[in-house]
Amino acid sequence: TDFGFQEVPVDEKASRVADVFHSVAARYDVMNDLMSMGIHRIWKRMTIERAGVRPGQHVLDIAGGTGDLTLKFSRLVGPRGKVVLADINASMLKVGRDKLMDSGVGGNVEYVQANAESLPFPDNSFDCITIAFGLRNVTDKDAALRSMARVLKPGGRLLVLEFSKPNNPLLSKAYDEYSFRLLPKMGELVAGDGESYRYLAESIRMHPDQETLKAMMETAGLERVEFTNLTGGIVALHRGIKL
Numbered sequence: 001t002d003f004g005f006q007e008v009p010v011d012e013k014a015s016r017v018a019d020v021f022h023s024v025a026a027r028y029d030v031m032n033d034l035m036s037m038g039i040h041r042i043w044k045r046m047t048i049e050r051a052g053v054r055p056g057q058h059v060l061d062i063a064g065g066t067g068d069l070t071l072k073f074s075r076l077v078g079p080r081g082k083v084v085l086a087d088i089n090a091s092m093l094k095v096g097r098d099k100l101m102d103s104g105v106g107g108n109v110e111y112v113q114a115n116a117e118s119l120p121f122p123d124n125s126f127d128c129i130t131i132a133f134g135l136r137n138v139t140d141k142d143a144a145l146r147s148m149a150r151v152l153k154p155g156g157r158l159l160v161l162e163f164s165k166p167n168n169p170l171l172s173k174a175y176d177e178y179s180f181r182l183l184p185k186m187g188e189l190v191a192g193d194g195e196s197y198r199y200l201a202e203s204i205r206m207h208p209d210q211e212t213l214k215a216m217m218e219t220a221g222l223e224r225v226e227f228t229n230l231t232g233g234i235v236a237l238h239r240g241i242k243l
């Protein structure tokens, strides 16, 4: 009941980002609910719907963290399917694994510590790959997208759920206030770690907007790339197919 995939050593640049998640791992789920006022659950539900995963399929949830998507996929693929929860960060993986075990997830989930930039899987392995709120943390996003395209099966789809550019200037301003003032304060109060949440806000601002990410996915070899704005473009869900 094992893909036989191997762990790979984590490169140094990426491990700096990983430090942030070591320090937030234990409080990650609580902070997620708090910071997004629960809305991340709706964004994730949309992602599951658009993934169209069926029983028996193989799914990779890269940068899967505490495993929200993996949990849902594990039920959808059933006992003949497989879901790989992969993350660069051992602390996040451990919190995810514990959570999924407690939720009664069966033997169809595998846990792999891996860098999205150099996925340790053979070509054409997965029917579906998701990366939710993970791509912005990756140092070399183009390499990550290429790596994901490589391990997708022909006909397989990649879904990228990520913060993006609000399409209304007023919303954009309110959102900046929220993420650069309120969010680090909440991080300080709830997780005792304002610095990590300041980093998160910074990484959100730096992330490519909708059209730029779409073009990056196309360059990586994905086709029929399209995106849907969620919550006024605060978040966007991109999907591309490997043909």
Ligand code: SAM
Binding pocket: 014, 017, 018, 021, 062, 063, 064, 065, 066, 067, 068, 086, 087, 088, 089, 092, 114, 115, 116, 117, 131, 132, 133, 134, 137, 138, 139
């Ligand atoms: N997907 C989960 C979710 O939506 O709740 C977790 C998202 S969390 C904000 C970002 C995750 O990306 C962290 O668990 C972090 O360790 C992981 N990550 C950061 N850089 C990565 C990389 N280069 N390769 C794989 N995972 C990475």
